[in-house]
Amino acid sequence: MKAITGNRLSDGAVVYLADDDLWTTQRAKAARFDDDDIAPVLEAAQLRVREITDAYIINVSADGAPAGRTVIRETIRGAGPTVRGDLGLQAECCA
Amino acid sequence: MYRYDEFDATLVGERVSQFRGQVERRLSGALSEDQFKPLRLMNGLYLQLHAYMLRVAVPYGTLSSRQMHKLAHIARKYDKGYGHFTTRQNIQYNWPALVDVPDILDDLAEVEMHAIQTSGNCIRNVTSDQYAGAGADEVEDPRIWCEVIRQWSTFHPEFTYLPRKFKIAVTASQNDRAAIRLHDIGLRIHKTDAGEVGFEVIVGGGLGRTPYIGHTIREFLPKKHLLSYLEAVLRVYNLEGRRDNLYKARIKILVNAGGAQKFTDMVEAEWAAIRKSEIDLPAEEVERIRAYFAPPDFEVLPAESAALEQKRKGDTAFARWLRVNTVAHKSPGYAIANISLKPVGGIPGDISDVQMEAVADLAAHYSQDEIRATHEQNLVLPHVRKDDLYAVWQALAAQGLATPNIRLVSDIIACPGLDYCALANTRSIPIAQRISERFADLEQQEDIGELKIKISGCINACGHHHVGHIGILGVDKKGEEFYQITLGGSGAEDASLGEIVGRGLSSGDAVGAVEKLVDYYRENRQDNERFIDTYRRLGADPFKEALYAAA
Numbered sequence: 001m002k003a004i005t006g007n008r009l010s011d012g013a014v015v016y017l018a019d020d021d022l023w024t025t026q027r028a029k030a031a032r033f034d035d036d037d038i039a040p041v042l043e044a045a046q047l048r049v050r051e052i053t054d055a056y057i058i059n060v061s062a063d064g065a066p067a068g069r070t071v072i073r074e075t076i077r078g079a080g081p082t083v084r085g086d087l088g089l090q091a092e093c094c095a
Numbered sequence: 096m097y098r099y100d101e102f103d104a105t106l107v108g109e110r111v112s113q114f115r116g117q118v119e120r121r122l123s124g125a126l127s128e129d130q131f132k133p134l135r136l137m138n139g140l141y142l143q144l145h146a147y148m149l150r151v152a153v154p155y156g157t158l159s160s161r162q163m164h165k166l167a168h169i170a171r172k173y174d175k176g177y178g179h180f181t182t183r184q185n186i187q188y189n190w191p192a193l194v195d196v197p198d199i200l201d202d203l204a205e206v207e208m209h210a211i212q213t214s215g216n217c218i219r220n221v222t223s224d225q226y227a228g229a230g231a232d233e234v235e236d237p238r239i240w241c242e243v244i245r246q247w248s249t250f251h252p253e254f255t256y257l258p259r260k261f262k263i264a265v266t267a268s269q270n271d272r273a274a275i276r277l278h279d280i281g282l283r284i285h286k287t288d289a290g291e292v293g294f295e296v297i298v299g300g301g302l303g304r305t306p307y308i309g310h311t312i313r314e315f316l317p318k319k320h321l322l323s324y325l326e327a328v329l330r331v332y333n334l335e336g337r338r339d340n341l342y343k344a345r346i347k348i349l350v351n352a353g354g355a356q357k358f359t360d361m362v363e364a365e366w367a368a369i370r371k372s373e374i375d376l377p378a379e380e381v382e383r384i385r386a387y388f389a390p391p392d393f394e395v396l397p398a399e400s401a402a403l404e405q406k407r408k409g410d411t412a413f414a415r416w417l418r419v420n421t422v423a424h425k426s427p428g429y430a431i432a433n434i435s436l437k438p439v440g441g442i443p444g445d446i447s448d449v450q451m452e453a454v455a456d457l458a459a460h461y462s463q464d465e466i467r468a469t470h471e472q473n474l475v476l477p478h479v480r481k482d483d484l485y486a487v488w489q490a491l492a493a494q495g496l497a498t499p500n501i502r503l504v505s506d507i508i509a510c511p512g513l514d515y516c517a518l519a520n521t522r523s524i525p526i527a528q529r530i531s532e533r534f535a536d537l538e539q540q541e542d543i544g545e546l547k548i549k550i551s552g553c554i555n556a557c558g559h560h561h562v563g564h565i566g567i568l569g570v571d572k573k574g575e576e577f578y579q580i581t582l583g584g585s586g587a588e589d590a591s592l593g594e595i596v597g598r599g600l601s602s603g604d605a606v607g608a609v610e611k612l613v614d615y616y617r618e619n620r621q622d623n624e625r626f627i628d629t630y631r632r633l634g635a636d637p638f639k640e641a642l643y644a645a646a
């Protein structure tokens with residue numbers, strides 16, 4: 001499955017498009033799309049230039065975890081640097 | 096000490112307010128990201144994986160304690176309490192919000208700092224020897240010439256849109272601490288047998304995906320001709336350099352495509368046409384700039400310090416730090432003290448706000464208010480009285496800044512890699528951490544001697560892996576991190592490019608591989624050979640065998 005991610009314009013934070021069509025920093029809350037449906041979603045997301053920048057598609061598994069070739073990259077993006085467990089979402093949340 | 100003149104302060108101020116307007120227009124949607132990106136890059140602002148990244152220039156690696164205090168303030172107020180010193184005498188902040196960046200730039204401007212020329216296809220901030228003005232081995236202070244170049248190149252109309260970024264480094268010592276052979280232009284100030292001082296001009300070095308060692312296109316250029324000669328080099332590049340292909344646009348490609356001789360001939364022809372023009376700085380102007388770098392008032396001191404000798408005898412940890420981290424100063428009774436930003440298991444180049452303040456205070460008390468950043472991601476207190484070294488060491492140790500490992504196996508260069516960088520294939524920092532943990536034993540490190548390990552997380556080579564005695568390059572294989580080892584590189588006066596020694600290794604194996612290579616070296620070294628010397632004497636094969644035999 002697919003999801004949409006980008007960086008929040010104001011501070012660069014990693015965000016995902018959620019089911020309510022807002023941006024969330026929690027990857028677990030990212031809306032999941034079938035592979036065939038994602039193209040128009042990305043196009044619409046890329047128009048939201050005042051909210052985010054650098055939007056693109058990522059592969060996710062059915063439960064929302066990053067999948068495919070960029071799994072390490074997307075895991076680190078979502079959680080924070082592996083060398084600084086005190087920073088990024090990994091530090092804030094209990095997950 | 097170095098400062099901007101008033102003209103520059105106005106320029107920097109204008110740039111900040113211009114950028115403030117651009118950020119506002121980006122936030123309001125008046126500017127698209129495509130329009131904004133080149134503007135933010137011109138102000139040192141990148142987008143990384145987790146956030147924006149701001150790259151701030153430390154001109155010629157020289158900082159006052161006031162500037163360091165300001166860097167600490169920025170780390171605390173706008174970032175997450177730390178900064179990262181890079182291989183280009185810059186500091187990077189990893190978490191600034193876009194909306195705060197104009198304020199950060201204003202804060203920096205208060206202490207004559209900025210992020211100009213840290214990105215984009217311009218002449219980048221000129222880098223130099225971290226021991227400039229202090230080292231016992233230098234001919235003269237190279238920063239004067241860095242500043243001459245900066246004043247000439249900043250916003251030079253002809254050179255703002257070069258085919259590609261352009262990096263210049265200047266040193267004035269036999270011992271190359273500025274990697275001059277790996278820059279677009281490297282300049283080495285030297286003295287002829289007749290006592291005349293001038294530049295060796297080296298062109299076309301570089302790392303990245305196609306690494307080259309620079310070629311000497313002129314053994315000796317009298318100092319007064321520096322700018323006209325550089326202008327000739329830049330003009331040839333601007334005219335002939337390729338703009339059609341990003342990967343072929345650096346001057347190194349031009350120099351090596353036609354051969355160094357052809358390039359030299361073109362430069363000499365161009366120079367003959369322009370050398371009588373008014374590009375070269377009048378001598379008074381050079382003297383005016385020289386005054387910025389007037390040496391501090393060194394006290395007249397005996398060469399040796401009795402207090403120091405007593406402490407050295409009484410404290411083996413201090414004695415080790417003295418041996419490894421301090422260097423001869425040109426003024427009797429003084430020493431250069433290196434501050435390692437590579438604690439065992441630490442992140443190379445990272446420094447907390449609290450540590451920055453401690454270093455700033457030490458510089459104010461003990462080092463003529465000066466701090467230097469090195470291209471190996473460490474800091475330096477350049478002018479410490481030998482009498483004060485013990486107090487300095489104790490204060491550094493209290494902050495975790497006294498690791499005695501300069502030039503040793505754990506003094507590793509590592510790029511941010513996939514922990515931060517949007518271009519990365521793999522992580523770099525964890526490899527450095529594991530290696531430094533593996534070689535934590537200080538006695539063993541000293542026994543191994545000089546060994547430069549350099550790690551990059553992708554082929555852009557920000558971590559200088561091509562010129563590591565042992566280089567490590569991260570490669571992605573179907574979503575898994577692999578590491579390719581290169582051997583025999585050097586970024587110093589004996590510059591050479593490393594050779595790839597075989598298939599990529601997993602992260603765990605890469606750390607073990609370093610250990611095997613080091614073991615082989617220790618068993619086979621002769622006399623005082625460094626790792627690189629043994630490698631050069633024996634060649635790659637036995638090292639390859641040692642590496643892959645049992646693996």
Ligand code: HEM
Nearest residue numbers: 181182183301302303304509510511515516518555556557
């Ligand atoms: C994390 C953000 C960074 C990005 C996006 C980045 C990007 C790049 C790119 C694209 C190149 C290749 C340019 C070329 O070959 O023409 C490069 C080269 C280089 N970068 Fe970085 N870099 C980053 C961080 C760093 C850091 C932290 C350092 C220092 C530790 C650094 C130092 C260098 C050096 C020394 C080179 C090679 C010099 C040369 O071009 O010959 N960079 N960088």
Ligand code: SF4
Nearest residue numbers: 510516519552553557
């Ligand atoms: S070498 Fe690659 S991974 Fe490392 S900082 Fe440079 S661009 Fe990023």
